[in-house]
């Protein structure tokens with residue numbers, strides 16, 4: 001519209017301007033015509049008037065009047081009379097009589113200037129022209145002519161108007177064309193782009209610009225579309241990221257709710273920026289809205305200091321820092337663990353707080369279990385070794401000594417076995433208390449296990465400082481211990497090793513104190529000994545034996561010897577006792593008294609015992625077949641073998657394989673097996689007895705020898721220990737005791753074997769006491785199988 005108005009205004013101005021210019025040209029050309037024509041007419045009139053030829057004059061004027069421009073031409077003489085006019089009848093009239101624009105002033109002016117005077121009436125578009133006329137005899141007059149250009153002006157106006165109209169139409173057409181062009185090719189696409197832009201702005205991203213052609217707008221549309229594509233892509237990925245973030249957020253919220261922990265985000269000053277808790281009760285603070293609080297102000301002083309330090313460390317190290325701290329809640333100590341982790345790209349720190357009271361207690365318990373003996377609550381082997389390590393370091397600095405005391409309760413095993421574990425445990429607790437009561441608080445009393453205790457005395461200055469302490473400990477145990485209102489006399493054997501004299505490592509010192517204790521045992525117990533090098537040799541011997549014993553069976557170093565047993569009454573060989581021998585290439589022949597206790601203590605006796613049983617049963621079969629009469633073989637069974645659950649099945653299997661009567665196998669057991677009162681021993685003995693095996697009580701008279709056992713367990717044979725037989729001929733009491741044992745055994749239906757018969761008089765006495773079977777060097781020493789077979793006159797059997 002504006003363009004149209006501008007255009008109209010412009011075309012109007014142009015038209016007016018054009019019109020004015022042409023009008024000016026018209027006026028000018030009319031002036032020029034008057035300038036040219038009036039002098040010529042004047043000259044013609046002057047000539048004709050001079051010739052007094054009025055007709056020609058009239059003709060000349062009428063001729064001029066034929067021009068449409070001339071409306072009037074009048075020639076006036078000096079007196080103002082009309083000489084000639086288009087109407088002939090006007091001649092002779094005074095111009096005043098006519099309504100002519102002639103005045104005396106005009107006439108005077110023309111007369112004076114003698115020049116053409118033209119006045120233009122712009123309103124009616126005509127000229128009033130005056131030109132001097134010199135007329136013979138009539139003086140100077142003038143020619144007056146009215147020259148109208150009104151028609152020309154009208155024509156000019158028409159022309160201008162029609163031109164303008166054409167131009168206007170052309171221009172309007174052009175304008176329309178431009179408008180249409182602009183509309184279709186600029187406005188509409190731009191509008192479309194704006195529309196698309198508005199949709200895109202409203203994030204309606206499925207809108208795209210669709211512009212034909214290949215102009216700049218098309219390029220713009222393509223740019224918009226590409227922009228929309230990348231916007232859509234961006235928004236899609238942003239949405240995906242938002243969704244991902246939402247999922248993560250949800251996940252985190254669920255985790256926060258599900259976990260019993262407290263989650264804080266704090267800024268670098270410790271101010272809580274964010275806080276999450278699945279359970280507000282876990283807060284341990286009155287304040288529930290923690291955001292904005294400083295985390296260190298929420299905690300008691302001590303914990304706060306830990307936190308400040310941890311915050312500092314987390315920031316400086318940019319690493320995860322953990323701290324544990326206690327808090328008191330309802331008079332109960334609770335423990336917490338805080339994990340501080342720096343948040344990447346921020347100055348914030350994430351803190352996760354978890355209550356670890358239970359874990360702490362469990363750790364303490366585990367620690368206690370790991371380092372303390374549950375029965376006596378004393379430090380155990382690990383802790384005593386640890387403390388000894390520390391004390392050695394301290395002693396190096398302070399140049400002092402350490403006394404390591406190894407203590408073993410004398411005959412505790414027998415008490416434990418005979419009176420039961422409950423009493424045994426109480427005795428151990430009472431012993432631990434007595435040891436503690438005899439020492440300083442800073443000394444360590446530890447229990448290694450069983451009835452073994454260790455004492456560490458630090459800050460000793462001379463070896464002799466340890467002596468009164470050791471003596472005092474031994475003396476203290478000479479007073480009976482009170483357990484369940486009963487008194488128990490139990491002594492101790494004590495060994496002392498000194499740092500640095502006897503060793504500089506905990507294990508060495510402990511080993512040497514053990515050797516010294518062992519020595520005290522050998523000295524008759526209830527005493528103490530300081531470690532000496534000789535003991536070290538004993539210890540080395542023990543260790544050497546243990547080392548070789550481990551491989552002895554595999555290396556075939558064991559051999560079963562057989563010692564004959566005779567019916568004392570008939571003097572007939574009725575069987576043999578299988579006795580194990582160990583011959584080692586390095587150690588030589590090792591006596592059973594030395595290696596059997598070792599094998600018993602490390603459990604190897606089970607395998608070794610199996611070997612003896614199998615060998616003896618195989619041998620029994622051979623001799624049974626060759627001698628063609630029952631030939632019984634007695635085998636020693638150690639207490640440890642009774643703990644082997646395969647014992648009965650093994651024996652069954654060996655007897656089954658040998659196809660001999662079970663009664664040809666006699667099992668010798670010592671009181672030690674029975675003292676435990678273990679039900680499984682009773683059942684095992686019962687089963688073995690039911691199988692038909694002969695059960696014999698060995699070494700009768702050496703221990704707590706109770707005839708009760710003989711009634712309780714299915715014994716068939718009683719073996720009187722050789723220590724009684726040894727005294728038979730020279731000790732009346734011993735002789736009577738042997739007699740009573742034989743009589744009582746017979747009354748219980750038991751056969752009696754006397755072992756260790758070395759002299760004929762011993763044999764005679766036993767015969768007199770009606771002892772059933774005799775065994776001893778007098779009757780035959782233990783022999784290897786080959787020798788035994790030779791000895792009994794059997795052909796050599798391979």
Ligand SMILES: Nc1nc2c(ncn2[C@@H]2O[C@@H]3COP(=O)(O)O[C@H]4[C@@H](O)[C@H](n5cnc6c(=O)[nH]c(N)nc65)O[C@@H]4COP(=O)(O)O[C@H]3[C@H]2O)c(=O)[nH]1
Nearest residue numbers: 579580592593596612636637638756757758775776777782
């Ligand atoms: N002084 C003297 N001693 C005599 C006389 N007659 C026999 N002896 C010895 O007395 C011991 C009898 O065996 P034990 O009391 O069962 O005592 C045995 C037994 O407890 C144990 N032992 C031997 N072999 C085995 C075995 O295969 N298994 C188990 N568990 N223990 C065994 O070792 C102990 C010692 O065995 P050994 O040294 O063979 O000693 C044997 C034997 O050589 C004698 O007239 N005078």
